Amino acid sequence: MAMQRSVHKIKSWSLAPRPELGFAANRLKGPVSKKPEALESFVLATAASFALVRRFSSKPMRASSTDLPKNITVYYGNMAFWRAECVRMCLFLGGVPFEDCRDVKREQLRQEGKLTFGATPVMEVDGRILSQTQAMATYCSKLAGMHPSDPWEAAKVEEAINGCTDVTMTVGKTFGLPDDEKLSARAALITAEGRLTMHLKGLEAIAAEQGDSVVADSITVADLAIWRLCGWLSSGVIDGIPKDYVSTFQALSALCAKVGDHPKVQEWKAMHPELYK
Numbered sequence: 388m389a390m391q392r393s394v395h396k397i398k399s400w401s402l403a404p405r406p407e408l409g410f411a412a413n414r415l416k417g418p419v420s421k422k423p424e425a426l427e428s429f430v431l432a433t434a435a436s437f438a439l440v441r442r443f444s445s446k447p448m449r450a451s452s453t454d455l456p457k458n459i460t461v462y463y464g465n466m467a468f469w470r471a472e473c474v475r476m477c478l479f480l481g482g483v484p485f486e487d488c489r490d491v492k493r494e495q496l497r498q499e500g501k502l503t504f505g506a507t508p509v510m511e512v513d514g515r516i517l518s519q520t521q522a523m524a525t526y527c528s529k530l531a532g533m534h535p536s537d538p539w540e541a542a543k544v545e546e547a548i549n550g551c552t553d554v555t556m557t558v559g560k561t562f563g564l565p566d567d568e569k570l571s572a573r574a575a576l577i578t579a580e581g582r583l584t585m586h587l588k589g590l591e592a593i594a595a596e597q598g599d600s601v602v603a604d605s606i607t608v609a610d611l612a613i614w615r616l617c618g619w620l621s622s623g624v625i626d627g628i629p630k631d632y633v634s635t636f637q638a639l640s641a642l643c644a645k646v647g648d649h650p651k652v653q654e655w656k657a658m659h660p661e662l663y664k
């Protein structure tokens with residue numbers, strides 16, 4: 388499927404030293420020269436390089452089109468489950484062309500040696516296979532220019548995606564239960580002290596740090612993942628999890644509303660009306 392690539396402008400930045408970075412001087416292990424002027428130039432040069440890194444790191448960097456792989460295929464069923472959907476949507480939002488393959492059966496993928504860990508989603512990138520949601524999300528987020536280059540923010544993205552995995556594992560454990568045990572097990576999960584509530588409180592805390600997103604002022608692959616995770620939990624398809632359960636988490640609700648309002652997200656939903664009614 389050919390996707391239109393968005394044009395990114397790179398804002399200019401200068402190497403001018405920033406006085407607020409004077410802390411760099413305090414972190415030096417020792418002067419390279421005893422001469423005060425040499426020390427001063429060393430400190431200024433160090434401060435300038437810190438300034439460069441800080442300015443650069445506040446902007447996500449999209450891989451240039453020459454860095455992009457030639458062929459990307461994402462394999463998963465025709466479901467908007469967060470694992471595949473955050474990966475697909477991340478590529479879509481970043482204008483990275485990919486083939487969205489939803490009709491190849493798991494058995495065929497297995498026979499073709501594409502299921503490294505036996506599970507989906509997986510993606511094929513110029514003939515190589517990548518699996519595990521976390522890895523794919525980070526990889527696609529980098530290709531799409533949506534991955535924070537600030538290490539802390541990047542870690543928060545990963546933390547949130549791991550939180551989505553915790554939720555999935557906890558809910559997933561109830562799927563195999565006999566019907567008469569399933570509802571009571573899920574009722575226990577959603578009490579104030581329940582395990583699902585505990586996981587969602589974690590995601591809520593992450594979103595609440597910025598009010599309505601994982602990272603300030605930008606949409607990340609983690610926001611997409613949380614949005615779809617909450618969509619799943621609120622869809623009414625999981626018997627015993629009431630549709631309004633997630634709405635009790637304010638920051639998560641605000642995050643979901645914000646992601647849902649994003650023009651590219653609306654565009655994506657319009658492309659898949661059968662999944663987003």
Ligand SMILES: N[C@@H](CCC(=O)N[C@@H](CS)C(=O)NCC(=O)O)C(=O)O
Pocket residue numbers: 468470505506507508518519520521
């Ligand atoms: N650790 C994997 C788990 C993926 C996973 O559990 N996928 C499900 C579908 S959403 C699956 O393929 N389950 C079948 C199985 O594990 O045998 C990941 O992070 O992607």
